[in-house]
Amino acid sequence: MLNGAPKCECPEGRYGNPWRRCMAGCEKDSDCSSSWFCEKSRCRPVCSAKTCAQGADCSVVDHRPVCECPPGFKGNSTTQCLPECAKSSDCSSNMVCYYPRCVDPCNFSCGKDALCEVNDHKTTCSCPKGMTGNPLERCRPMTSEDLCSPNPCGKNAKCTASKDIEGYPVASCSCPPGYYGAPLIECKKGDCIEHADCSVDMICRRFGEDRTEGRVA
Structure with a gap:
């Protein structure tokens, strides 16, 4: 009853005009629930x-199926979904196969702050300029100890931490007082350090102040 008047409804599984006839089954898709159709x-x-297709995802729009191959698979979703790759050679040269998908190995191969390059499916990790460390684990800024130990300069030369024109840390090589020469190759001992070391008719050129410098990147 509804407001004192009888109310008629077709029972579950039947359709039609409840005032006239309720029939089993359906006539059209709308007689069925949204994920069903009338056949x-x-x-x-x-x-x-x-x-x-086997393994494909199925969704329903207006009582009709929508088939899609799942992520990492390709092909005709109504007949066959195939894996995107079975081996790395199935992927582009800068990708690797992580079955069933082609993925960028730089997302997981190198350490923190490291540079990553991929060539022919192979990954190369390196620390950027001005940094050092294990590129597979972590790269960190260089310190003076990193730059000068072991000493990259020539024989008898002194190594100090410096910066290049771009502001990156580099090792700077120089000949110490009393030595002269090419600090990247060899600093040779001079004859004097000050004028008093020379005879009265000679002067001492102070190699420690007027020195040649070299830098090691």
Whole structure:
């Protein structure tokens, strides 16, 4: 009863005009629930075992199936979904196969702050300029100890931490007082350090102040 008047409804599984006749089954898709469709007067599930290809995803739009191959698979979603790759050679040269998908190895191969390059599916990790460390684990800014130990300069030369024109840390090589020469190769001992070391008619050129400098990147 509704407001004192009788109310008629077709029972579950039947359709039609409840004031006239309720029939079993269906006439059209809208007689079925949203994920079912009408076939030969019967409501059937839209996404049955044979609707889409094996392994494909099935969704329903307006009582009709929408088949899609899942991520990492490709092909005709109604007939066959194939893995994107089985081996790295199935991927582009800067990708590797992480079955069933081609992925960028730089997302997981190198350490923190390291540079990553991929060539022919192979990854190379390196620390950027001005940094050092294990590129597979972590790169860190260079210190004076990193720059000068072991000493990259020539024989008898002194190594100090400096910066290049771009502001990156570099090792600077110089000849110490009393030595002269090319600090990247060898500093040779001079004859004097000050004028008093020379005879009265000679002067001492102070190699420690007027020195040649070299830098090691």
